[in-house]
Amino acid sequence: MRALDQVRRILADAGLQAGIVVRDLDDGGTAVLDPARQFPCASLVKVPLALATLLRVHRGELAADQVVVVEPPAARSDTGLGRFRHPVRIAVEDLLELAVTVSDNVAADALFALTPPGAVDAELRALGVRGVAVRHRLADLADTPALRVERPYGHLLASRSGTPGDGHALEQFDVGRANAGSAEGFADLLTHLWRPTAVPAAVAERVRDLLGGNVFGQRLAPDLRTDASRWSSKTGTLLTLRHEAGVLEHADGTTIAVVVLSASTVAATHQPEAEAALGRCARVLHDALLDEGFSAPGGGRPG
Numbered sequence: 001m002r003a004l005d006q007v008r009r010i011l012a013d014a015g016l017q018a019g020i021v022v023r024d025l026d027d028g029g030t031a032v033l034d035p036a037r038q039f040p041c042a043s044l045v046k047v048p049l050a051l052a053t054l055l056r057v058h059r060g061e062l063a064a065d066q067v068v069v070v071e072p073p074a075a076r077s078d079t080g081l082g083r084f085r086h087p088v089r090i091a092v093e094d095l096l097e098l099a100v101t102v103s104d105n106v107a108a109d110a111l112f113a114l115t116p117p118g119a120v121d122a123e124l125r126a127l128g129v130r131g132v133a134v135r136h137r138l139a140d141l142a143d144t145p146a147l148r149v150e151r152p153y154g155h156l157l158a159s160r161s162g163t164p165g166d167g168h169a170l171e172q173f174d175v176g177r178a179n180a181g182s183a184e185g186f187a188d189l190l191t192h193l194w195r196p197t198a199v200p201a202a203v204a205e206r207v208r209d210l211l212g213g214n215v216f217g218q219r220l221a222p223d224l225r226t227d228a229s230r231w232s233s234k235t236g237t238l239l240t241l242r243h244e245a246g247v248l249e250h251a252d253g254t255t256i257a258v259v260v261l262s263a264s265t266v267a268a269t270h271q272p273e274a275e276a277a278l279g280r281c282a283r284v285l286h287d288a289l290l291d292e293g294f295s296a297p298g299g300g301r302p303g
Contacts, residue, residue, distance in 0.1 A: 003288035007033055007281045011262075014277035016242075018262040019183040022285040025194050025247070025255045031285040035184040038175040039261040041132065042236035043103045044243050045120075045179040047189060048134055050100050050210055052120040053092065053111050054203045062114060064093040070110050073139075080104025100234060101213040105138040112137045117179075124189070127198050131185015135178065172238065183259040186245040190257040194247050208232060211246065219244045220260060223279035224286065233258075240264040242274060248286070256289065258282050 011018050019037040023030045056062045070081055070088045080098045081088060082105060090107075092114070098107035112120075121134040172178050193211075196204035211232040217225070219242065225231040233246025245259040260278050264271060 003031065003284050003292075004033060006284050010277050010281050010284070014264075014271075014274050015266040016262050016264055016274055016277060018260060018278070018281065020261075020281060020285060021183040021187040021257070021259045022282065022289050023187050023191070023257045024289060025191055025257055029289055031289040032183070033281075033285070035187075036131065036182050037261075038131075038180045038182050039243065039263060040173050040175060040178040040238070040241060041181040041186075041261070042179075042238040042241050042243060043105070043108075043138070044181065044186060044234055044236035044245055044261075045134055045138070046099050046103065046108050047186070047207070047211070047234050047245065048120050048124055048129075048132060049108060049111055049115070050096050050207050051189075051193070051199070051203070052115050052123040053096060054206050055123055055199075056115060057092070058200050058203050062092055064091065066092045068092060068095065068110050068114070070095075070106060073106050077105060081106035081110075096210060097213070100210040102215055103235065108138045127189075127192055129185060129188050129192070132181035132189060133179065135180075140172070173241075181261070183245075183261050186259045186261070187257045190245060190247055190259070194255060194257070208247075214246075219275050220246065220258060220279050220282045222276075223283040224248050224258065236261075240267070242271075242278060244278070254290070256286060258286060 007020070019034040019039060021030060021032050021035045053062065057064050067089050068091070070090060072084050072086060073082055076082055079102045092111070095107045095110050098104035099111060117134045117136055124132055124134065192199050193204045193207050211234055212230065214233050214235065216235045219235055220233065221231050225248070228251040230249045231246055232249075233244050236243035240263055242264065243261045246257070248256045248258060250256070260282050262274070262278055264274055266274070
């Protein structure tokens with residue numbers, strides 16, 4: 001498949017390794033590259049966290065308007081409650097808004113205090129989603145000296161300290177210990193949200209609404225979103241990791257899940273070429289799926 005060759009060239013030129021799934025949610029056709037490869041999922045873990053929280057609200061185990069007191073974090077972060085200097089009283093549903101739309105780690109950990117990682121993981125297992133593992137809170141991502149050192153040393157360690165078996169010197173980058181997932185696993189999760197059968201319709205709709213409010217549009221959106229489509233997604237970024245998982249809904253009703261998980265071999269914080277490359281790869285496989293019709297029963301898998 002020429003599209004896959006083009007994608008591999010784009011990734012190689014940008015110093016990226018990636019797992020990609022582009023899936024038509026109605027006919028099951030797929031265009032993929034290394035779909036089962038596991039990556040630490042960074043803030044993509046907030047999607048199963050939101051789903052698990054809302055499932056508990058639906059079952060009456062939590063209340064959407066339940067008020068939680070969130071103390072200011074010991075170390076300030078870039079977004080949301082991580083910038084606050086005083087305790088905050090905030091409802092569970094508003095914590096969800098912050099955790100998903102502006103990727104607020106402090107809000108996410110307040111939700112993890114109500115629904116621990118193991119409980120979130122159990123919800124995924126109950127749905128049959130096997131390609132995503134939830135193991136720890138977001139605060140654990142920063143609980144290592146390597147992630148607190150001056151740039152670019154943390155990025156250098158992240159890009160150079162992997163093992164052939166996907167282990168890593170940094171626990172947060174070791175797929176056997178970190179929150180981790182594959183492009184295929186996150187595509188399965190998105191399928192449950194956009195074509196719900198096991199997930200209550202109202203819960204799936206609320207998670208879709210949250211993903212539609214994502215404010216980070218620098219990665220895949222420039223190559224996918226148009227005036228005749230709606231792009232709803234969640235990004236995940238940590239040192240050399242750059243991910244995005246979302247669904248593109250076209251005006252004609254065609255609905256395409258797009259999941260791109262990636263790790264860079266370049267030890268740099270700002271990599272605009274990497275961001276652009278991931279968007280180009282997503283677009284190439286999206287167009288190949290629609291133009292070449294990989295729609296075999298059960299989902300075609302080119303390449």
